[in-house]
Amino acid sequence: MAVGIRTQDLRKVFTSAPPLGAAGGFVARGDAKGQKQQRTQIPALDGITLEIQPGEIFGLLGPNGAGKSTTVGILTTRVRPTSGQAWIGDYDVWREQARVKHLIGVVPQRPNLDFSLTAREILTFHGAYFGIGAKPRNQRADELLEKFKLGERANQMVRNFSGGMMQRLSIARAMMHDPQVLFLDEPSVGLDPQTRILLWEIIREYHQLGRSILLTTHNMEEADALCERIAIIDHGRVIAIGTPKELKASIPGGYLLRLRFGNQTSDLLQRLQSLAGVREVRSPDHSGVDVYADRGGSLISEIAGLAVTSSAELLDVHISEPSLENLFLHHTGRSLRD
Amino acid sequence: MNWKTFGALLARDAHVARRNAVQLFLQTFLQPLLFVFIFGRVMVGSGYMPPQYKSLLVPGIIAISMVFTGIWAVTMPLIAEFQWTREIEDRLLAPISVPWIAIEKVIAGVLQAIVAGLVVIPLAWLILRPGVDFSMGTPLTFIAVIVLIATFSACGGLVLGCSINQQHVGLMFGMVITPMIFFGCTYYPWSALKNFPFLQKAVLINPLVYASEGMRATLVPQFPHLSIMAVLIALLFFDCLLLVLGLRQFEKKAVT
Numbered sequence: 001m002a003v004g005i006r007t008q009d010l011r012k013v014f015t016s017a018p019p020l021g022a023a024g025g026f027v028a029r030g031d032a033k034g035q036k037q038q039r040t041q042i043p044a045l046d047g048i049t050l051e052i053q054p055g056e057i058f059g060l061l062g063p064n065g066a067g068k069s070t071t072v073g074i075l076t077t078r079v080r081p082t083s084g085q086a087w088i089g090d091y092d093v094w095r096e097q098a099r100v101k102h103l104i105g106v107v108p109q110r111p112n113l114d115f116s117l118t119a120r121e122i123l124t125f126h127g128a129y130f131g132i133g134a135k136p137r138n139q140r141a142d143e144l145l146e147k148f149k150l151g152e153r154a155n156q157m158v159r160n161f162s163g164g165m166m167q168r169l170s171i172a173r174a175m176m177h178d179p180q181v182l183f184l185d186e187p188s189v190g191l192d193p194q195t196r197i198l199l200w201e202i203i204r205e206y207h208q209l210g211r212s213i214l215l216t217t218h219n220m221e222e223a224d225a226l227c228e229r230i231a232i233i234d235h236g237r238v239i240a241i242g243t244p245k246e247l248k249a250s251i252p253g254g255y256l257l258r259l260r261f262g263n264q265t266s267d268l269l270q271r272l273q274s275l276a277g278v279r280e281v282r283s284p285d286h287s288g289v290d291v292y293a294d295r296g297g298s299l300i301s302e303i304a305g306l307a308v309t310s311s312a313e314l315l316d317v318h319i320s321e322p323s324l325e326n327l328f329l330h331h332t333g334r335s336l337r338d
Numbered sequence: 339m340n341w342k343t344f345g346a347l348l349a350r351d352a353h354v355a356r357r358n359a360v361q362l363f364l365q366t367f368l369q370p371l372l373f374v375f376i377f378g379r380v381m382v383g384s385g386y387m388p389p390q391y392k393s394l395l396v397p398g399i400i401a402i403s404m405v406f407t408g409i410w411a412v413t414m415p416l417i418a419e420f421q422w423t424r425e426i427e428d429r430l431l432a433p434i435s436v437p438w439i440a441i442e443k444v445i446a447g448v449l450q451a452i453v454a455g456l457v458v459i460p461l462a463w464l465i466l467r468p469g470v471d472f473s474m475g476t477p478l479t480f481i482a483v484i485v486l487i488a489t490f491s492a493c494g495g496l497v498l499g500c501s502i503n504q505q506h507v508g509l510m511f512g513m514v515i516t517p518m519i520f521f522g523c524t525y526y527p528w529s530a531l532k533n534f535p536f537l538q539k540a541v542l543i544n545p546l547v548y549a550s551e552g553m554r555a556t557l558v559p560q561f562p563h564l565s566i567m568a569v570l571i572a573l574l575f576f577d578c579l580l581l582v583l584g585l586r587q588f589e590k591k592a593v594t
Contacts, residue, residue, distance in 0.1 A: 125349075131342040
């Protein structure tokens with residue numbers, strides 16, 4: 001039976017340096033008078049509530065430091081929430097850790113393979129930790145090694161493996177005990193395009209077995225290609241949630257035209273707003289103008305004409321089609337890559 | 339409690355220890371055996387040390403070997419696995435509660451320390467014979483001392499492994515291990531410090547003192563030694579203290 005994931009108002013403030021990939025938005029230092037020791041306060045999550053359906057591929061999309069890894073850390077028992085609750089299936093993640101760990105498989109952001117073992121032993125010992133008998137675990141290890149194209153290196157120590165091989169082995173290890181819920185934290189970082197496609201195929205195949213998958217990424221293409229639903233996270237908050245199609249449809253107009261003028265005036269902004277098809281005009285830092293519209297290229301000649309009549313020289317134009325990147329930009333005023 | 343998982347974690351550590359057996363052997367025994375050879379054989383043979391020193395020296399050497407094997411077996415992997423390779427994470431995700439993962443590490447350390455003690459006894463005897471005068475009057479007490487020493491070393495390893503930053507490993511040897519050896523009554527009995535009354539009291543905070551004196555009390559009772567009851571109580575106290583501290587530190591490290 002497929003297992004879902006729920007979180008209720010998860011908050012996390014790190015009081016010491018957070019683990020890699022789980023750093024929050026900013027660092028604040030307590031400096032009130034009379035405070036003997038300055039304490040680092042790093043807010044990472046600010047009330048995350050999510051409900052991921054059994055058997056769903058769900059994506060957490062956001063820039064570095066948004067709180068994706070901290071959310072995964074809490075759901076996988078490795079990070080203690082400051083407040084709030086999380087459940088895997090019916091089990092409270094914090095109170096019933098051993099049961100939760102039975103249900104989940106985790107692929108961390110940075111490989112954490114057991115360097116004292118060979119690739120094959122990593123899988124067989126992992127199987128043993130989960131109580132799988134000797135014969136079935138050997139068989140499953142061989143299948144996975146074959147599937148992840150690691151068969152030839154199976155009996156070598158993993159110390160000398162390339163980054164891509166380590167990542168593949170990490171995924172194989174997470175699947176070794178056939179978990180109901182698979183967590184993948186930035187699974188395709190550092191993978192070559194070929195391996196990334198292999199990984200996507202494997203994730204889809206695993207999903208077809210009825211397993212739930214939660215993946216974090218800052219790659220919109222990956223979120224768009226793989227996920228049934230996506231939550232966009234920034235500064236520890238969910239800023240949008242829905243299917244990729246719904247999210248893209250929620251951007252005013254869909255198209256984004258990023259313009260830069262030599263001489264930008266408020267009159268120019270008003271005139272841009274009055275063009276047919278333009279839904280919203282923004283100029284967050286006055287160095288450029290973001291125009292959300294329901295058409296792209298066909299607006300350019302009108303914008304160029306407007307620039308001439310307003311004596312505002314048009315210096316740069318960039319058109320993006322409806323995408324999750326535009327959505328993120330629309331909600332936060334920043335690019336995902338910032 | 340999930341015994342299958344616990345057993346598999348122990349099997350993993352046994353497998354790795356077997357794979358590194360030669361390295362472990364040299365690391366554990368080379369230094370104490372050289373010490374036995376120089377002090378027990380060369381110095382005694384050339385007349386600089388009395389012949390009885392052979393028998394006095396061996397219990398201390400056994401204690402050192404056990405204590406440092408236990409500490410090393412737990413501390414070094416923990417420092418590397420928590421800080422450098424982060425590979426402990428795969429065991430932290432095994433379906434067992436976090437303190438049991440630490441207890442497994444302690445048991446693996448205890449077993450290695452006991453093996454070290456049991457191997458160094460015949461080796462030292464071989465190097466020093468003839469003239470080593472051991473008696474095993476109370477085997478049960480001997481077993482109790484051995485187990486308590488091994489436990490204190492592995493629990494100490496847990497505390498150090500979860501407290502020390504990888505950059506400070508060298509400092510740990512200079513600041514913790516070396517003073518512990520020299521003020522651990524390993525090469526001399528505790529009573530030999532009677533001319534330094536302050537020092538004689540101060541060294542009592544060093545658990546290695548009870549390990550060395552305990553080995554002396556059970557193997558060479560003809561030499562002066564602390565009372566066996568005091569040794570057992572002190573070792574038990576250090577075992578409990580270090581275990582509690584170690585589990586607390588481990589949990590702090592394991593869950594952020």
